[in-house]
Amino acid sequence: MGELVELHGVVKKFGRVAALRGVSLCLRRGEVVGLLGPNASGKTTLLKIIMGFIRPDRGEVRVLGRDPYLDPSIRARVGYVPEDVLLYDSLTVREFLYFMGRMRKMDPSTYIDRARLLATLFEIEDKMDCLVGSLSKGDRQKLALISALLHEPDVLILDEPLASLDLVAARVLKEVLREIRSRGGGVIISTHILSLAEAICDRIYLMNEGLIVAEGDLRSIKEVVGADEDLEEVLLKLTKKDEVLEALIRILKEEF
Amino acid sequence: MEWGEALRIARLLEREVIYGTYRGSDPSLDEPKLARLVTWNRALGIAEGFASLVLLLLMVGAPVLLASPWELMATTIASTMLYNVLMFISVLMASSTSALSLQASGSIKVLAQLPLGREDIGRVVLAKLLRSLAPVLLVPIIYGAIVAEKLWLPQAFPLVALYGYVDVLLALAASLALSSALSRRMGVTKGLRSKLARAFWSSLYFTAMFSIGLLYQLYLCSGKVLELIKGAIPMLPSTTGFIYPFSATDCISLSAYPLGFFLSLLCCLAYLMSSILILRKAIKGYVNTALEGSSEAELGKGLRKPRFWTRCLPLNIAIKDLKIAVRDPRTSYIMVLPLFSLISFIPALLNASGLEELREVAYLTCMTLLGTGCILSALVPYQLMEHEGGRLWLLFSTDLHRRELALGKSLATAIAYALYAFPVALACSAALGDLRLVAYATSGTMLCLTASLMSAMLLASGASVDTRSFHISLLKSLCLIVLSAVLSIPILGPLAGLGEDVVASLAVSALELCLVLALNWAMLGR
Numbered sequence: 001m002g003e004l005v006e007l008h009g010v011v012k013k014f015g016r017v018a019a020l021r022g023v024s025l026c027l028r029r030g031e032v033v034g035l036l037g038p039n040a041s042g043k044t045t046l047l048k049i050i051m052g053f054i055r056p057d058r059g060e061v062r063v064l065g066r067d068p069y070l071d072p073s074i075r076a077r078v079g080y081v082p083e084d085v086l087l088y089d090s091l092t093v094r095e096f097l098y099f100m101g102r103m104r105k106m107d108p109s110t111y112i113d114r115a116r117l118l119a120t121l122f123e124i125e126d127k128m129d130c131l132v133g134s135l136s137k138g139d140r141q142k143l144a145l146i147s148a149l150l151h152e153p154d155v156l157i158l159d160e161p162l163a164s165l166d167l168v169a170a171r172v173l174k175e176v177l178r179e180i181r182s183r184g185g186g187v188i189i190s191t192h193i194l195s196l197a198e199a200i201c202d203r204i205y206l207m208n209e210g211l212i213v214a215e216g217d218l219r220s221i222k223e224v225v226g227a228d229e230d231l232e233e234v235l236l237k238l239t240k241k242d243e244v245l246e247a248l249i250r251i252l253k254e255e256f
Numbered sequence: 257m258e259w260g261e262a263l264r265i266a267r268l269l270e271r272e273v274i275y276g277t278y279r280g281s282d283p284s285l286d287e288p289k290l291a292r293l294v295t296w297n298r299a300l301g302i303a304e305g306f307a308s309l310v311l312l313l314l315m316v317g318a319p320v321l322l323a324s325p326w327e328l329m330a331t332t333i334a335s336t337m338l339y340n341v342l343m344f345i346s347v348l349m350a351s352s353t354s355a356l357s358l359q360a361s362g363s364i365k366v367l368a369q370l371p372l373g374r375e376d377i378g379r380v381v382l383a384k385l386l387r388s389l390a391p392v393l394l395v396p397i398i399y400g401a402i403v404a405e406k407l408w409l410p411q412a413f414p415l416v417a418l419y420g421y422v423d424v425l426l427a428l429a430a431s432l433a434l435s436s437a438l439s440r441r442m443g444v445t446k447g448l449r450s451k452l453a454r455a456f457w458s459s460l461y462f463t464a465m466f467s468i469g470l471l472y473q474l475y476l477c478s479g480k481v482l483e484l485i486k487g488a489i490p491m492l493p494s495t496t497g498f499i500y501p502f503s504a505t506d507c508i509s510l511s512a513y514p515l516g517f518f519l520s521l522l523c524c525l526a527y528l529m530s531s532i533l534i535l536r537k538a539i540k541g542y543v544n545t546a547l548e549g550s551s552e553a554e555l556g557k558g559l560r561k562p563r564f565w566t567r568c569l570p571l572n573i574a575i576k577d578l579k580i581a582v583r584d585p586r587t588s589y590i591m592v593l594p595l596f597s598l599i600s601f602i603p604a605l606l607n608a609s610g611l612e613e614l615r616e617v618a619y620l621t622c623m624t625l626l627g628t629g630c631i632l633s634a635l636v637p638y639q640l641m642e643h644e645g646g647r648l649w650l651l652f653s654t655d656l657h658r659r660e661l662a663l664g665k666s667l668a669t670a671i672a673y674a675l676y677a678f679p680v681a682l683a684c685s686a687a688l689g690d691l692r693l694v695a696y697a698t699s700g701t702m703l704c705l706t707a708s709l710m711s712a713m714l715l716a717s718g719a720s721v722d723t724r725s726f727h728i729s730l731l732k733s734l735c736l737i738v739l740s741a742v743l744s745i746p747i748l749g750p751l752a753g754l755g756e757d758v759v760a761s762l763a764v765s766a767l768e769l770c771l772v773l774a775l776n777w778a779m780l781g782r
């Protein structure tokens with residue numbers, strides 16, 4: 001009870017590729033969780049399953065207590081930003097945000113205020129009447145974030161959000177996450193950038209080849225690996241050498 | 257770069273498009289399956305190409321083959337005129353959509369990262385366009401042979417065939433120029449200027465679509481005018497035989513004399529060379545635009561607050577689609593394609609003698625517009641969904657139902673239909689004093705909603721966040737068109753109850769309808 005997202009033994013295959021091979025995780029209230037792992041480790045697939053976009057082959061998924069695939073109504077309380085952000089290029093930023101507000105069945109006065117507030121926070125308020133197609137990549141990312149935050153979601157799901165965000169935007173995002181956390185919401189962020197995970201996340205799931213290979217807060221993972229060793233290096237090895245991976249798994253298993 | 261290499265890259269681009277189409281709807285898509293799909297799509301493309309080949313030959317070759325000896329010359333000249341126009345139109349229609357989608361997909365920018373010069377990229381673009389036209393490129397040879405054989409005039413063969421290729425080259429150039437003009441909305445800043453610029457580009461697109469029909473009318477009219485001049489000044493015929501596009505028809509009679517043939521051939525080769533140069537220039541412009549990208553214009557301020565009725569989700573989607581359609585017409589030009597049918601009635605309206613005939617023509621015009629709109633309405637949602645490709649995460653991350661999505665698309669279709677059907681129907685019924693037309697417009701709007709809803713449901717049921725582009729099989733689209741055609745019988749029916757002349761013109765409009773459908777179909781298949 002009370003957990004925002006719960007996954008048990010989730011398996012998903014695409015043809016012969018096993019994207020997820022039995023993943024279990026949970027997101028509690030007031031928590032920011034990081035999914036850390038190299039490319040093709042299954043992060044995006046996992047997030048899509050949480051959104052209910054894909055049905056897992058096996059395993060159980062609960063978001064806000066319901067199955068997201070069978071009951072899409074929970075999406076009214078979830079915000080999502082995918083990896084590659086395609087938007088309606090021939091709408092203006094304002095038209096786009098109002099459109100999304102209406103699609104979220106929000107009250108006009110609410111979404112107008114909220115759009116203005118978030119646009120000011122992310123410093124794109126002067127671009128409200130530009131066409132979305134004329135925005136830079138970073139600004140598009142900000143716009144996608146704003147549209148995911150428009151309806152004050154309980155659960156926020158971000159797939160590699162900081163790839164093209166500048167420093168200011170990253171700081172603002174941190175503020176926003178703090179706000180969600182403080183009102184009992186939860187956030188799942190996938191990333192392959194360690195420093196980001198370190199700065200933002202309360203807890204981390206380390207993924208590789210469709211499996212969760214480690215779980216815990218960053219400090220304890222670091223302690224296990226050894227304070228001197230650069231985590232980035234370890235992660236790199238993790239993806240390349242099986243012995244290192246196995247060693248790490250063994251060490252982590254002993255610890256937790 | 258060799259042509260073989262360019263063709264290979266063009267094949268890769270095609271494969272990319274197919275991957276994008278199936279990726280979303282088919283999670284079990286892997287390498288062998290993709291290879292099968294590619295083969296299957298290629299076979300389908302070839303089959304469609306041959307279907308258009310047969311269709312074109314039936315339209316231009318059959319009359320010549322079936323003509324009785326005493327009307328052979330007149331028929332051949334009329335057919336040759338039609339042949340030139342059809343070659344130009346069909347190539348323009350087919351390749352402008354490929355050129356636009358190629359540009360929109362961003363594949364050209366990807367190509368630029370390979371060690372390829374702009375010239376090489378241009379060659380790939382041309383290879384891609386030609387690949388999809390391949391069977392149609394046989395038409396000039398076959399038609400030239402038919403004409404030469406029927407008239408016992410072997411010299412006519414090179415002339416007729418080469419003029420066909422001049423049409424193809426010019427149409428290719430025009431389609432490339434059109435698509436780069438559309439995506440280049442450059443350097444315009446806020447305010448009125450940007451609005452004007454947008455309006456200009458939108459109208460440019462529509463003008464281009466309409467101008468095809470207008471050009472044909474103009475061509476026919478100017479033929480008549482030339483005939484008059486020829487009658488007045490007996491020396492002129494020898495010179496009009498050298499002015500394109502008239503020379504493409506007149507070359508037949510000229511080739512009967514050795515000197516005429518020689519001069520005609522020289523002239524034809526000159527046109528061929530210049531059309532090659534024009535095409536080169538167009539390709540260069542197209543590649544440059546595609547690489548530099550389009551810096552979209554900004555819009556002025558002063559947007560109003562949202563209205564209360566936008567709280568209905570499907571309507572909200574429909575309004576968004578219409579907004580995008582106005583700003584970016586290539587996302588939904590099928591919506592207004594029926595207006596195209598009006599053009600063919602302009603001469604009849606102008607030439608009508610007496611009030612009675614004018615009434616008849618006005619009635620026919622209005623009914624054809626309403627009927628075409630209904631029949632094409634099944635295809636509009638396809639185009640609207642196509643534009644959602646890759647953006648569906650926006651809609652699906654809300655708790656939107658697929659049914660609401662489908663309804664939104666069909667509402668957009670029906671609203672667009674109503675926007676042109678009612679004004680035309682009102683104008684015609686005011687002129688005729690016959691209120692039935694407004695009633696037909698109303699029922700037409702409903703039919704349109706029904707037909708488009710069916711196709712939208714079909715599309716929405718297979719949609720997922722990963723869907724990049726949509727694909728309806730040949731059979732499904734055929735069924736949809738037949739279904740909406742059956743649905744529109746009430747609209748087309750009343751037309752049959754008019755006089756004798758009307759039946760003939762009905763046949764003409766039906767033929768035109770088939771043509772529009774066939775062309776659209778060919779475009780949708782790509």
Ligand SMILES: Nc1ncnc2c1ncn2[C@@H]1O[C@H](COP(=O)(O)OP(=O)(O)O)[C@@H](O)[C@H]1O
Binds near residue numbers: 018037039041044045
């Ligand atoms: N729609 C799909 N079809 C086929 N394979 C897929 C699809 N989506 C993901 N995969 C495969 O699943 C694996 C995991 O991918 P993904 O979840 O995108 O990883 P990540 O986000 O960690 O980079 C990859 O090997 C990828 O190729």
Ligand SMILES: [Mg+2]
Binds near residue numbers: 040043045083159160
């Ligand atoms: Mg990913």
